[in-house]
Structure formats: structure tokens, C-alpha cells
Amino acid sequence: xxxxxxxxxxxxxxxxxxxxxxxxxxxxxxxxxxxxxxxxxxxxxxxxxxxxxxxxxxxxxxxxxxxxxxxxxxxxxxxxxxxxxxxxxxxxxxxxxxxxxxxxxxxxxxxxxxxxxxxxxxxxxxxxxxxxxxxxxxxxxxxxxxxxxxxxxxxxxxxxxxxxxxxxxxxxxxxxxxxxxxxxxxxxxxxxxxxxxxxxxxxxxxxxxxxxxxxxxxxxxxxxxxxxxxxxxxxxxxxxxxxxxxxxxxxxxxxxxxxxxxxxxxxxxxxxxxxxxxxxxxxxxxxxxxxxxxxxxxxxxxxxxxxxxxxxxxxxxxxxxxxxxxxxxxxxxxxxxxxxxxxxxxxxxxxxxxxxxxxxxxxxxxxxxxxxxxxxxxxxxxxxxxxxxxxxxxxxxxxxxxxxxxxxxxxxxxxxxxxxxxxxxxxxxxxxxxxxxxxxxxxxxxxxxxxxxxxxxxxxxxxxxxxxxxxxxxxxxxxxxxxxxxxxxxxxxxxxxxxxxxxxxxxxxxxxxxxxxxxxxxxxxxxxxxxxxxxxxxxxxxxxxxxxxxxxxxxxxxxxxxxxxxxxxxxxxxxxxxxxxxxxxxxxxxxxxxxxxxxxxxxxxxxxxx
Numbered sequence: 001x002x003x004x005x006x007x008x009x010x011x012x013x014x015x016x017x018x019x020x021x022x023x024x025x026x027x028x029x030x031x032x033x034x035x036x037x038x039x040x041x042x043x044x045x046x047x048x049x050x051x052x053x054x055x056x057x058x059x060x061x062x063x064x065x066x067x068x069x070x071x072x073x074x075x076x077x078x079x080x081x082x083x084x085x086x087x088x089x090x091x092x093x094x095x096x097x098x099x100x101x102x103x104x105x106x107x108x109x110x111x112x113x114x115x116x117x118x119x120x121x122x123x124x125x126x127x128x129x130x131x132x133x134x135x136x137x138x139x140x141x142x143x144x145x146x147x148x149x150x151x152x153x154x155x156x157x158x159x160x161x162x163x164x165x166x167x168x169x170x171x172x173x174x175x176x177x178x179x180x181x182x183x184x185x186x187x188x189x190x191x192x193x194x195x196x197x198x199x200x201x202x203x204x205x206x207x208x209x210x211x212x213x214x215x216x217x218x219x220x221x222x223x224x225x226x227x228x229x230x231x232x233x234x235x236x237x238x239x240x241x242x243x244x245x246x247x248x249x250x251x252x253x254x255x256x257x258x259x260x261x262x263x264x265x266x267x268x269x270x271x272x273x274x275x276x277x278x279x280x281x282x283x284x285x286x287x288x289x290x291x292x293x294x295x296x297x298x299x300x301x302x303x304x305x306x307x308x309x310x311x312x313x314x315x316x317x318x319x320x321x322x323x324x325x326x327x328x329x330x331x332x333x334x335x336x337x338x339x340x341x342x343x344x345x346x347x348x349x350x351x352x353x354x355x356x357x358x359x360x361x362x363x364x365x366x367x368x369x370x371x372x373x374x375x376x377x378x379x380x381x382x383x384x385x386x387x388x389x390x391x392x393x394x395x396x397x398x399x400x401x402x403x404x405x406x407x408x409x410x411x412x413x414x415x416x417x418x419x420x421x422x423x424x425x426x427x428x429x430x431x432x433x434x435x436x437x438x439x440x441x442x443x444x445x446x447x448x449x450x451x452x453x454x455x456x457x458x459x460x461x462x463x464x465x466x467x468x469x470x471x472x473x474x475x476x477x478x479x480x481x482x483x484x485x486x487x488x489x490x491x492x493x494x495x496x497x498x499x500x501x502x503x504x505x506x507x508x509x510x511x512x513x514x515x516x517x518x519x520x521x522x523x524x525x526x527x528x529x530x531x532x533x534x535x536x537x538x539x540x541x542x543x544x545x546x547x548x549x550x551x552x553x554x555x556x557x558x559x560x561x562x563x564x565x566x567x568x569x570x571x572x573x574x575x576x577x578x579x580x581x582x583x584x585x586x587x588x589x590x591x592x593x594x595x596x597x598x599x600x601x602x603x604x605x606x607x608x609x610x
């Protein structure tokens with residue numbers, strides 16, 4: 001007989017075994033740079049792992065590493081956050097999320113994660129140095145040094161995989177490299193190759209065109225060390241932004257190496273406070289020459305995998321990083337040279353071009369000519385009207401926030417009404433009037449203040465007067481319930497609110513645009529059967545009628561004979577709006593007076609109006 005505890009233990013062991021198997025598969029795919037397969041394997045392992053363990057945190061962190069290899073930094077941040085939910089002090093996840101934040105130039109968040117990593121492992125010199133460098137980068141950025149660059153920070157350059165946004169310093173270097181093209185010069189790339197022989201190391205430089213092929217780099221490096229590499233296969237490796245060694249097997253990897261070189265140069269500048277000269281060009285790419293048994297095969301340059309977008313593989317979220325790609329390649333640098341030549345005497349002869357400043361100057365020149373035309377005056381006037389309306393709408397919506405808050409107070413004052421009952425229920429209104437009248441008043445005053453501001457900006461902003469009138473109506477109903485509970489002053493306040501609601505709806509009708517004044521009144525039964533056809537004027541009349549109808553019920557409750565006058569006025573408003581005769585009849589049969597409760601014919605006659 002198997003005990004339940006033994007069965008559970010065996011089941012847990014089985015899941016852990018499967019998780020370990022999928023993790024090994026993921027590690028193998030990661031080593032081969034099969035990121036999609038690695039992500040899938042790590043995902044399966046996560047499903048088999050126990051929550052709240054470092055094993056599960058490590059799997060999420062491994063998925064983050066996959067996304068970092070593809071420069072999909074927001075995905076990496078998401079995975080690291082999952083990892084830290086499982087194990088809050090998990091150092092690899094903190095370091096990887098810090099790296100992603102740093103690449104997005106969110107230095108404060110990067111520093112926060114590095115501080116947490118340093119606290120988790122206080123003896124780590126690597127973490128301490130990384131924290132110091134990132135703090136320096138953050139402080140340097142906050143100093144807001146004035147730099148110019150291509151496109152004002154919008155340029156993107158590919159990293160090892162996917163895309164990476166260049167920092168201002170990197171943009172400067174790229175611009176400086178392009179500046180020589182005005183005289184027909186091609187930008188160059190410096191490779192610093194280091195060969196380690198036992199305890200000794202030798203570094204040699206080679207300068208190559210930016211358009212160099214991977215095979216040409218290999219041949220040039222072999223020529224640098226002819227005695228050591230004549231018959232010896234070797235691999236070229238560079239350190240990425242995280243300090244990991246990455247093998248170069250294509251021009252795509254070379255671009256990643258260049259991006260990493262710019263990153264390291266910027267980190268050194270931030271740490272030392274010594275900035276690279278603006279005309280220094282691209283940072284040298286440092287590679288390590290590693291002898292091996294078999295030289296790595298060259299991989300083709302492929303930004304978007306062949307299968308993406310095929311019939312059998314529709315695009316998904318993991319493909320997003322491969323779509324937004326603009327390469328810093330020969331075409332871009334050539335274009336920069338052509339642009340400089342086109343500017344002629346207007347352009348700077350040396351140094352980087354500030355395309356943003358040039359573009360603004362050209363735009364201003366064009367505006368100076370065009371702004372005085374009659375067409376421009378017409379457009380500027382239309383633009384002013386739109387901005388005025390947008391400002392009024394923004395403050396109006398601010399007021400609506402307070403209206404929603406007051407309605408929430410009423411809705412939460414008592415349990416929700418049962419199905420078929422009006423919302424809010426009498427119980428909710430009574431509870432709100434008893435316990436929350438001051439809060440409702442405060443929200444009302446705040447809403448009205450915003451509506452007044454909105455109307456001050458745009459005097460014919462009828463949306464504000466409509467909302468104001470509706471808010472008065474709702475407030476009057478709450479005060480009626482307070483009066484029913486014995487508050488004599490509340491009855492007077494309810495009357496004030498009913499009267500003010502009428503005034504606001506009357507003002508709304510006066511503001512109603514002519515094109516929106518269409519009402520279904522006088523259009524026969526066909527129009528009455530289609531209440532959705534009601535124009536703005538008709539909708540305001542319906543709201544006004546609701547105020548009158550509700551006040552007639554309140555007055556009937558008080559024994560005031562004027563309730564019949566209000567009822568007649570409400571019916572008249574409903575008819576003016578073109579409401580369905582059946583709807584008016586049903587409303588009369590539900591009137592609190594009970595006069596038409598059991599006499600449908602009388603209610604129909606009343607609904608027909610005079």
C-alpha cells in the first residue's frame with residue numbers, strides 16, 4: 001500500500017526531474033544561440049517547478065538572458081521581475097534587470113537593482129565596480145551635458161541580436177565617423193586583437209573599412225600573428241555589455257561588438273570623467289584571439305529569421321524585436337555624406353551634423369514665408385479652436401472624475417440592488433444620505449468648480465452645462481432621501497438643486513449647435529420607435545423631463561399639489577424630444593402617486609400631450 005505522503009513526494013520528484021530535463025535542453029539551445037527554442041524549454045521547466053524557489057527564479061532569469069541576447073530589454077525586465085517575485089534577492093536576476101534598465105537609459109532603476117545585488121553579495125568586487133560605473137553614468141546624465149547627434153536620439157543600431165538605441169555619445173561618434181565623407185573619405189573601424197600566450201599577451205591593431213567582411217577580418221588578424229596562427233584555427237571573441245565573452249561569426253556580431261565597444265567607452269568616460277573627443281570616431285573594437293581545434297563557421301547576416309511571416313509561422317510577440325531595425329551601415333554613412341554635400345555652404349565643414357537643428361532652421365524659414373498667407377491664418381485659427389476645445393474637454397473630464405467618485409459613494413453605501421430594480425436603489429440612496437452626505441457635497445463642489453473652469457475657457461462648451469445639470473439632479477435626489485429621514489434643511493437644498501438643474505439644461509439648449517438641434521418631434525410614429533435617432537437637443541429635453549418628473553414625485557410625497565404641474569411639464573418635454581408614447585405611458589404608470597398605476601388608458605391619454 002502506498003501512503004498519500006509518499007505519492008505526493010514521488011509526484012514532486014517527478015516534476016523536479018522533468019524541470020531539470022527541460023532546463024538542460026534550454027541550456028543547450030542557449031549555448032547554440034537558438035533563443036526561441038531556449039525560451040520554450042525554459043518555459044516548460046517553469047511550469048514544472050515549485051513556486052517560491054531559487055530554481056524557478058533561475059529559470060525566469062535564464063529567459064531574461066535569452067531576451068538580453070536579442071536586445072529585447074523590456075521582455076528581459078519582465079522575466080527578471082518574475083524571477084524576483086520567486087526569490088527577491090536572486091543576484092543574477094538583479095544584475096540582468098539592471099543591465100536591461102541601463103540599456104534603456106533608466107539609470108535610477110539600474111542603480112537600485114545593483115544596490116540590491118551588492119547587498120545580497122557584499123563581497124563581490126564585480127558588482128561593486130558595476131554599481132560605481134552605473135552611478136557615474138546616472139550622475140553624468142543628470143548633469144545634462146549638451147551634445148549633438150544624428151536625428152536627436154532617434155537612431156537605432158543593431159546589437160548582437162535585434163535592435164539597440166544608441167546613446168548620445170554613440171550617436172556623436174557615428175556622426176563624427178560620417179563627417180569625413182564630405183571629402184570622399186570612408187569611415188574606418190579599428191580592431192584591437194589580443195593573443196594570449198600562456199601568461200603573456202600581445203595586442204596589435206588593424207584599421208579596416210567599416211564595410212569589411214567577416215572573412216577579411218579573420219585574414220587580417222591571421223596576418224597580424226603569422227607565426228602563431230599560420231596553421232592554427234582560432235575564434236574571435238569580444239566582451240558584451242554584461243562582461244560575457246561572445247564569439248564573432250558574422251558582420252551582425254561585428255555590429256554587436258561595435259555597440260559593446262561604444263558602451264564600454266562611455267562607461268569608462270563616466271567613471272573617469274574624461275570624455276572622448278567629439279571627432280574621435282568609432283571606439284576601437286577589442287577582440288580576444290582564442291586558438292581552438294576547429295574554427296567557427298561564418299553565419300549569414302540575418303536580421304529577420306526566414307520563417308518569420310511565413311504561412312506556417314505567423315508573427316508573434318517574440319518576433320517584435322526583429323522588425324524595428326535600422327542598421328548603421330554603409331548606406332547610412334553614405335547618406336550622411338551626401339546630406340553634408342547638399343547643404344553646401346550652410347553646413348558645417350567639420351565635426352558632426354546636428355540634423356535636428358538644421359531641420360528646425362529650415363522649418364522656421366518655410367514658416368516665415370507661409371505664415372502670412374490667408375490659408376495659414378485660416379488654419380491657425382482652426383488650430384486655436386481645437387486647442388481651446390481640447391483644454392476645455394480636459395478640465396471637463398477632470399470634473400467628471402469627481403462625479404464618478406460621488407456616484408461610487410452612493411453605490412457602495414448599501415448592497416447592490418437585485419436584478420430588475422433601479423440603480424441606485426432606494427436603500428443605497430438612503431444610506432448615502434444618512435452617512436455620506438458631506439463626502440457627496442465635497443465631490444459635487446469640486447466637479448462644479450471644474451465645469452466652471454471649462455466654461456471659462458470655452459463659453460459654449462455645452463457638455464459642461466449638461467453634466468452640471470445632471471449632477472444637480474442626482475444631488476437633489478440624495479437630499480430628498482435626507483429630507484425623508486427628518487432633515488428639514490435637506491428639503492430646501494433639494495429644491496435648489498432641482499431648480500438649478502432646470503437652469504443648466506435650459507442653458508445647454510441655448511448652446512446647442514444648429515447642426516445638432518435635430519429633434520424627432522413631429523416626425524410621426526416611425527421616429528418615435530427609434531429613440532436612438534434623438535439629436536442632442538432632444539437628449540437634453542429628455543434629461544430636463546427627467547428632472548421635472550422626479551420633482552413631481554418628490555412634491556407628491558410632501559403633499560404639494562404642484563406635483564401635477566411638474567408631471568404635465570415633464571410629459572411635454574418627453575413629447576418635444578420625440579420619445580415613444582409607450583415609454584411615456586410606462587413612466588406614468590410607475591409614478592409614485594399611483595394615479596395611473598392600474599389605468600393604462602388614462603396613462604396613454606396623458607402621454608399623448610395636449
